[in-house]
Amino acid sequence: MTVRVGSVKLGFCCPIVIQSMTKVPTVDVTRCVRQVNQLVRAGCGLVRVSVPTRPAAAAFAEIVQKVDVPLIADIHFSSARAVEAIEAGAAKIRLNPGNIKKRRDILRIIDAAKMHGAAIRVGVNEASIRDLKSKPVPAGKRAALMLKEMKKYVRLFESRSFDQLVLSAKSSDATRTIEINRRLAETFDYPMHLGLTHAGLPEDAAIPSAVALGTLLAEGIGDTIRVSAAANPVVETKIAKQILIALGLYERSRPELIVCPTCARVEIDLVKLARQVEKALRKIDKPVRIAVMGCVVNGPGEAADADLALCAAKSRAFLYRKGRKISAVPNNRIIPALLKELQKL
Ligand code: SF4
Numbered sequence: 001m002t003v004r005v006g007s008v009k010l011g012f013c014c015p016i017v018i019q020s021m022t023k024v025p026t027v028d029v030t031r032c033v034r035q036v037n038q039l040v041r042a043g044c045g046l047v048r049v050s051v052p053t054r055p056a057a058a059a060f061a062e063i064v065q066k067v068d069v070p071l072i073a074d075i076h077f078s079s080a081r082a083v084e085a086i087e088a089g090a091a092k093i094r095l096n097p098g099n100i101k102k103r104r105d106i107l108r109i110i111d112a113a114k115m116h117g118a119a120i121r122v123g124v125n126e127a128s129i130r131d132l133k134s135k136p137v138p139a140g141k142r143a144a145l146m147l148k149e150m151k152k153y154v155r156l157f158e159s160r161s162f163d164q165l166v167l168s169a170k171s172s173d174a175t176r177t178i179e180i181n182r183r184l185a186e187t188f189d190y191p192m193h194l195g196l197t198h199a200g201l202p203e204d205a206a207i208p209s210a211v212a213l214g215t216l217l218a219e220g221i222g223d224t225i226r227v228s229a230a231a232n233p234v235v236e237t238k239i240a241k242q243i244l245i246a247l248g249l250y251e252r253s254r255p256e257l258i259v260c261p262t263c264a265r266v267e268i269d270l271v272k273l274a275r276q277v278e279k280a281l282r283k284i285d286k287p288v289r290i291a292v293m294g295c296v297v298n299g300p301g302e303a304a305d306a307d308l309a310l311c312a313a314k315s316r317a318f319l320y321r322k323g324r325k326i327s328a329v330p331n332n333r334i335i336p337a338l339l340k341e342l343q344k345l
Contacts, residue, residue: 001191002014003165004119005119008046017045017224018225019045019047019048019226020236021047021050022039022049022050026056027053027055027059029063029066033063042241045224046070048071048094050073054084073092074093079100079109086109086113087116093119093120095122096122096125113162114160121166121167122157127171143179147169147187150169165190165191166191166223169181172197172198174208174209191223200230202235202239205230205231206229210246217243225244227240255281255288256289257278260295260298267295267312273317277290277335290342296318304322309321
């Protein structure tokens, strides 16, 4: 089924949507709006904003008015904040019902969401799963318990005739994230949000996120993704975009740069040249594939599907268009020659 989050549709055949979260204080409306806009430019289709306090809820109401992207209010323990955020114009709220103690408070949130047309992301986190004696649960049993918990929550929402749900089950462990999300996908028809919790610094977060999210997305599981990393959220968005691009799930509007891994055949500083090309391409907004290759032995063949390929030799580079040699340029003219050919594409 599909769920509407403001102007964005999730589920069924809809494109996978990247989301990230602002990391400046919500009460600082100017900075928050600026970061939301940066995330949109980086590729986010949805942006989440924390609403931990009453002043944050008031600021959230202002932020909603100043941005074009649907906002998700991140709520933890307060049903009052959830209702305030919904009334302020949240397109979706992120809620872990286990954090809201009273059933009647959850029902109040559901009723507000129904009235204002907001969706609700229902989350279960591995870290919050406890057995009946409130002891930590062994790893092997956690997915089953998370599924049980999710079934309980979904029943509660459905009992109130609310179906604008997005489901999410998170762990900091890639394999368990894959396992629990496979189980959720087998059990429910609601759109799903994918992510790992506490993924780490960007260099540590990228690979576990790519493995977990990439595996699930390749199986057709997942409708929105967030890569969590201790970094500027634009970095999270770039990693998420790379995961989608690798799976052919992201429609490019900008150049793709391919660089050969280099080997003993390289006669120039190819990484330096690739960095110069990458910088030159930042201003280009065409979905073209550009290759920078280290030799004319294997380079032309390996880059045959690139729109333009530079194959470097000692004092000059050979320029290829779709596998056909078009010119040879001295090393100090490579970037202008590439940009000139780009104009013609
Ligand atoms: S393209 Fe040439 S330089 Fe680059 S890795 Fe292949 S053989 Fe080596």
